[in-house]
Amino acid sequence: MSSILTNNGAMVALQTLKSINNDLSSTQSQISTGKSVATAKDNASVWAISKVMESDVKGFQGISDSLALGQSTLAVAASASETVTDLLTDIKGKIVAAQEENVDREKIQTDITALTEQIKSVVGAAQFNGLNLIDGSSTDDLKILSSLDRAADGSVSASNISVGRQNLSVTAPTSSASFGAGAPADQAAGNALIQAGTDNTDFAGTTYDGTNATSTITASGGTLTFDIGAVEEGSSFRVILDDVTVNVAGGGTSTGQRTFEYVASASDGTGDVAANLASQISSFFGAATNSTDGYEVAQGTGTNANQLTITNGSGTAMKVFTEAATGGTAGSSASSGGLGALSQIDVTSDSGATGALAAIDGLISQAVDASAAFGSAQGRLETQSSFISNLTDSLKSGIGSMVDADMEEASARLQALQVQQQLGVQSLSIANQAPQSILSLFR
Template sequence: MSSILTNNGAMVALQTLKSVNKNLEMTQNAISTGKDVATAKDNSAVWAISKVMESDVQGFNAIKDSLALGESTVAVARNASETVTDLLTQMKEKIVAAQEDNVDRGKINDDVTALRDQIASVVGAAQFNGLNLVDGSAGTASILSSLDRDSSGAVNSSSISVASQDLSIGGYTAKGVLAGSGGATTDNDVAGFTMDKAGGSGDIVIDSSTDNFEVGDSVSIRVGDQDVSYTIQASDLDPSGTYDDAYTDAFVAVGLKNQVDALGITGVAVDYDSGSPNTLSFTTGTATAGADADQDITVTAQFTNAGSGGLGALSSIDVSTDAGAAAALGTIETLIDTSIDAAAAFGSAQGRIETQQDFVSKLTDSFKSGIGSMVDADMEETSARLQALQVQQQLATQSLSIANQAPQSILSLFR
């Protein structure tokens, strides 16, 4: 039966053409984006899984940066430990030479002292981004190493712990000998204050009446961005045999004042008061021109306790005498073992970090491959599908055209 009101053939052809056009649009989108699942409407379950995995990939990229920072920090500490080991080995060579009676022990002792100062310099400079793992101040450093996702979707972070090693010769402590005034804030190891450029003042009090100075102890002062320090010598102690804090404190105060004066900081003056306790009084506003006359000045003081660090025994090494040279030989062996243990510990930690870096890199690549297998389009298959759909579109269009012309044949029945 033919009808001019209902063209079933045209309706079938139209639905076929719509279906072909829809599939063709999806194929063209896959070619444009490179993905079979580009949005949640394409496949909500696969899209959701891929987005979770993509967020993990971004997290692991951040972990790569954390591991790189941690690896660099540990590498600096390891290099410093190895350098200290080399310097201690050189020192051992000097100490062994000092065992002979017919050598100039004074000159050898000077070499030992120079090596000790170099060790202190290496330890002080061995920091990366402000973190020093060899001066005994850092404790344990935690390096972010992984993100762990369990079956419920909860995420926890993992870290690699790196214990610091104390290769310092002296540790920082207040020891009760320092006090700052002039609006000072004082913590466990630093006394200080800030002076206004227009005219300010403050005092650094040096008072060892409660905790006696020892040979090798030192006090350092920073004025603005410049440092000076004074180290206690045997001659600074009271020759009477009974410790007199005022006697020793005077040497420290005067020594520090002379060094601060030598800095020549414009707009800052320091005076010495020999009263009990010994006091250094700082004032600003003493000049109207110069590099430092137009800025506030911060003054801080810090005490170094000789012999309190991991290599503190270096402070007592003195090969200028036969007895000192003999004692130093046993001491240096212990110190070399300490530095070797530190280098080995950092080497082990660095190796672990590098292994984790390699694992995270491979894990990230695996995640990316997994995401790609779920959402990326197979371009060979998509190309073949495009060709087929284009032919289907042409055929469906031709079929619809034929179906639309069918009612025209009915007119011939009425001629």
């Protein structure tokens, strides 16, 4: 049945054309924006997920900046600590030279003072954007933002990499040790503090006069054992070695004397005193004597940790004098107050030179530990920075796979829809002309 009121063909053609035009508009939007999901109406769930991931990408880009700033700060601190280590090594060389006979210790001390000032300059300049990790101005760890962690429920928490500060300051106040003035009342009281000799009873409680020694260690493997018997804060111990074959500056040897002292702190035990004296004597033997002379010192182990034994393998006998006292002042340790103990180094005297030799190793160890700690932190930051970069790329790829348009498919679809649009227009035109045929019935 034909009707001039209802044109079903035109209605169908019109609906088809509208559908084609909608698809064509969507395809053109994909081509112009490059996205298949550009707004929430395109696909609400995918759009919501992509926006959350895009916010994470922005956050990780900020984290990359934080890591870069942290790496720069650490690079400055690491470079400075390594420079300080090198300067301390130079100071050790000067101290070793001061162990020899016939050297100008005053000039060596001048060089040490100059190197100490250089360390002070390096530490003061080791800042990045106003932050100095080695000047001892703070003990708080530096926290560097390293990640944003999103839980399954959508909550976000920040993660940090903590970097410990290192104190390499040479300006921290320190005090030098002061040997006690309280001499033991008698030999028994002296023996309670330190014993030396073949029978472990000899104790000399007066100043060594160059002749009267506690004991004499014969040549060719002769030994002498010390026992540290009791220690309390301020207990003072002195060991003097005489007739030691010491290297002379410029070559050759001579017979010399060296004094080794240690004043105990409240935390020291008998083993700590023995260890410190052994370290001083060992450092002196290594720096100022020839290995062929066979001078050695060893600390006991286990229950004998309070003992140290000196061995003489040289061609001449060695005199040994021991002294102990109470009421001394321990002073600052090498590890307290950063590198402040540098200010107490004085190689102008025998006892100062030997004490400095033992102290400098502790300071070098402190600087080496600082450099190693910064190096380890640098490795962590570099690894995290690389991970964040890769993670950001992965997130971007994931977002793209969800919302980016397939341009090859969109191009082909656009061509097909344009053809369909043209056919739809023609179809609608034909359908609209159909009622014209009814006029022929009325002619």
